[in-house]
Amino acid sequence: MAxxxxxGKDAFLNKAHNVQLTSHLSLQTVARHPATQHEEQEAAQxxxxxxxxxxxxxxxxxxxxxxxxxxxxASVNLIYIxxxxxxxxxxxxxxxxxxxxxxxxxxDTYLQWLYEAxxxxxxxxxxxxxxxxxxxxxxxxxxxxxxxEIFHPALSSGGGFRNEIIWHYQSGGRPHKGYAxxxxxxxxxxxxxxxxxxGELIGExxxxxxRNNMRKEVGVDGRVSWTIRSAGRxxxxxxxxxxxxxxxxxxxxxxxxxxxxxxxxxxxxxxALLERIIAASSEKYDLVLDCFCGSGVTPVVAEKLHRRWxxxxxxxxxITTTLDRLLVSERSTPFVLQHVVS
Ligand SMILES: C[S@@+](CC[C@H](N)C(=O)[O-])C[C@H]1O[C@@H](n2cnc3c(N)ncnc32)[C@H](O)[C@@H]1O
Numbered sequence: 440m441a442x443x444x445x446x447g448k449d450a451f452l453n454k455a456h457n458v459q460l461t462s463h464l465s466l467q468t469v470a471r472h473p474a475t476q477h478e479e480q481e482a483a484q485x486x487x488x489x490x491x492x493x494x495x496x497x498x499x500x501x502x503x504x505x506x507x508x509x510x511x512x513a514s515v516n517l518i519y520i521x522x523x524x525x526x527x528x529x530x531x532x533x534x535x536x537x538x539x540x541x542x543x544x545x546x547d548t549y550l551q552w553l554y555e556a557x558x559x560x561x562x563x564x565x566x567x568x569x570x571x572x573x574x575x576x577x578x579x580x581x582x583x584x585x586x587x588e589i590f591h592p593a594l595s596s597g598g599g600f601r602n603e604i605i606w607h608y609q610s611g612g613r614p615h616k617g618y619a620x621x622x623x624x625x626x627x628x629x630x631x632x633x634x635x636x637x638g639e640l641i642g643e644x645x646x647x648x649x650r651n652n653m654r655k656e657v658g659v660d661g662r663v664s665w666t667i668r669s670a671g672r673x674x675x676x677x678x679x680x681x682x683x684x685x686x687x688x689x690x691x692x693x694x695x696x697x698x699x700x701x702x703x704x705x706x707x708x709x710x711a712l713l714e715r716i717i718a719a720s721s722e723k724y725d726l727v728l729d730c731f732c733g734s735g736v737t738p739v740v741a742e743k744l745h746r747r748w749x750x751x752x753x754x755x756x757x758i759t760t761t762l763d764r765l766l767v768s769e770r771s772t773p774f775v776l777q778h779v780v781s
Contacts, residue, residue: 440587440588440591441584442584442588443550443581443584443585443588445546445547445550445551446544446547447547447551448550448551448554449551451551451554451555451558451559452558452561452562452589462502462505462506463781464502464505464506464779464780464781465506465779465780465781466494466496466503466506466507466777466778466779466780467777467778467779467780468775468776468777469776469777469778470775470776471492471773471774471775471776472765472766472770472773472774472775472776473773474770474771474772474773475768475769475770475771476769476770476771491747491772492772492773492774492775493738493741493742493747493748493749493750493772493773493774493775494748494749494750494751494774494775494777495732495735495738495750495751495758495761495762495765495774495775495776495777496749496750496751496776496777496778496779497751497752497753497755497758497776497777497778497779498751498753498778498779499753499779500556500559500730500731500751500753501555501556501559502779503730503751503779504556504559504560504563504730504751505559506779507563507749508559508562508563511563511726511749512562512563513562513563513564513565513566514563514565514726515560515563515564515565515568515726515727515728515749516565516567516568516569516635516720516721516722516725516726516727517568517569517570517571517635517716517717517720517721517725517726517727517728517746518560518563518564518568518569518570518571518727518728518729518730519570519571519573519713519716519717519727519728519729519737520556520560520570520571520572520573520729520730520731521573521706521708521729521731521733522553522556522572522573522574522731523538523540523731524540524574524575524577524578525540525542525546525549525577525578526540526577527540527541527542528540528541529541530705530706531705532703532704532705532756533703535756536756537704537705537706537733537754537756537757538705538753538754538756538757546581549578550581550585553578553581553582553585554585554589556730557572557582557585557586557589558589560728560730561589561590561630563728564630565630566596566630566631566633567629567630567631567633567634567635568629568630568634568635569601569627569628569629569634569635569636569720569721570586570590570627570628570629571604571625571626571627571716571720572586572625572626572628573606573623573624573625573708574623574624574625574626575620575622575623575624576620576624579603579624579626582626583600583603583626586600586626586628587599587600590628590629590630596630596631596632597631597632597633598628598629598630598631598632599628599629600626600627600628601627601628601629601634602625602626602627602686603624603625603626603627603686604624604625604626604627604686604687604688605622605623605624605686605687605688606622606623606624606625606688606691606712607621607622607687607688607689608621608622608623608691608692608693609621609692609693610692610693610695625716627720634720635720635721635722635725636719636720637718637719637720637722638683638684638719639681639683640718640719641683641684641715641718641719642681642682642683642684643681643682643684643690644678644679644680644681644682645665645676645677645678645679645680645681645682646678647663647678652667653665653666653667653676654666654667656675662677662678663677663678664676664677664678665678684715688712688715691709691711691712691715692709692711693709694707694708694709702734702735702760702763702764703760704733704734704756704757704760706733707733707734707736708733708734708736709736710736710739710740712736713736713737713740713741714740714743714744717737717740717741717744717746718744721744721746723744723745723746724745724746724747725746725747726746726747726748726749727741727746727747727748727749728748728749728750729748729749729750729751730750730751730752731751731752732750732751732752732757732761733752733754733757733760733761734757734760734761734764735750735757735760735761735762735764735765737750738750738761738765738774739761739764739765739768742765742768742769742770742771742772743768743769745771747772758776762776
C-alpha cells in the first residue's frame with residue numbers, strides 16, 4: 440500500500456491503546472449543568488439516555504482522547520473535526536488569543552499531530568460510525584493519505600474512504616492573479632461497509648430547473664415531473680421529490696459578520712453544516728464527538744437534534760464560548776464540564 444511519510448513519522452495506531460494504559464491522566468468534573476427541559480420527569484423514567492451526561496472537556500486532544508478510550512473504545516457513532524488548517528496564523532478575539540495555528544517544524548510536526556489524532560479517533564469510532572474531517576487546500580490532500588492508511592479497508596472491515604465533500608462558499612475576496620479559493624474539503628471515512636447514512640433526511644427538492652438529460656413533462660395541473668429511461672426502465676420523479684445531495688454543497692453559506700449565530704470565536708462554522716452532517720450520519724441518542732469544538736457548533740447542533748455528545752478543545756476561550764452558548768440553549772440532557780488532571 441502506498442503511504443505518506445515525513446521526518447519523525449511514528450506509527451501511532453499500534454501504540455494508541457498502550458498510550459491509554461500507561462496514561463496517568465483522568466477527567467475531573469468541575470461543574471454539572473442540568474437540562475432545561477423535562478429533566479425531572481425523564482429522570483424518573485430512568486432510561487439509559489437520561490442517566491447520560493454530555494461532556495464538555497478542556498484539554499489537549501491526545502490527553503482527552505486517550506483518556507476517553509477507557510470508556511468509549513468503538514462506541515462513538517459520529518466524529519466531526521475541524522482541526523487547525525496549518526494557516527501559520529494566530530487566531531484572536533479582540534485582544535485575547537483563541538488558538539495558535541503555527542507549527543515549529545512545519546509540515547512534519549503538523550502531520551504527526553494529525554496522524555495521532557486520526558489514530559485515536561479510529562479507536563473511538565464504532566463499527567457503523569463515520570468521521571468527517573474538515574480541512575482546506577493546504578492539507579486536505581495529506582489528510583486523505585493519512586486516513587487511507589488508518590482506515591485501510593483490510594484493517595477495517597470494508598471501511599475506508601466514502602466521499603470528498605466540497606463545501607463551496609462565496610465569502611472572501613477575488614484575487615486577480617489566480618482562481619479564487621472558494622471551498623473547504625470534508626473527507627468522509629467509515630470503519631466498515633455497513634454505515635449509518637440517512638440521505639432521505641437531508642434531501643434537496645428536485646425542483647423545476649433542468650439538471651441533466653431528463654425529460655421535462657408538465658401535467659394538466661401545471662406540475663413538473665422529470666422522466667428518464669435507463670436499462671429499459673422508465674423513471675419518473677415529481678418536482679417535489681427529494682434527491683440525496685451531491686458531494687458539492689453550494690447551499691450553505693459562511694456566517695457573515697453580523698450573523699446572529701456569530702459568537703466572536705475565530706473560524707466558527709455555520710450550524711447548517713453540522714445539521715446536515717449529524718442528520719445524515721447519526722440517529723437520535725447516538726454519540727457525536729468533536730475534539731476541536733471551537734465555538735461549540737457541534738455540541739449545540741447535536742443537542743438540538745437529540746444526540747449525545749462529547750466536545751473538547753484545548754483553548755480556554757473555546758470552552759468558555761461553548762459553555763455560554765450551551766447555557767442559553769434549550770437542553771434535554773444535562774452536561775458536565777471536565778478538565779484533564781494527572
Ligand atoms: C478551526 S477551529 C474549530 C472551529 C469549530 N469547528 C467551530 O465551528 O467553531 C480549531 C480548534 O482546534 C483547537 N485545537 C488546536 N489544537 C488543539 C489540540 N491539540 N487539542 C484540542 N484542541 C485543539 C483550537 O483551540 C480551535 O478551537
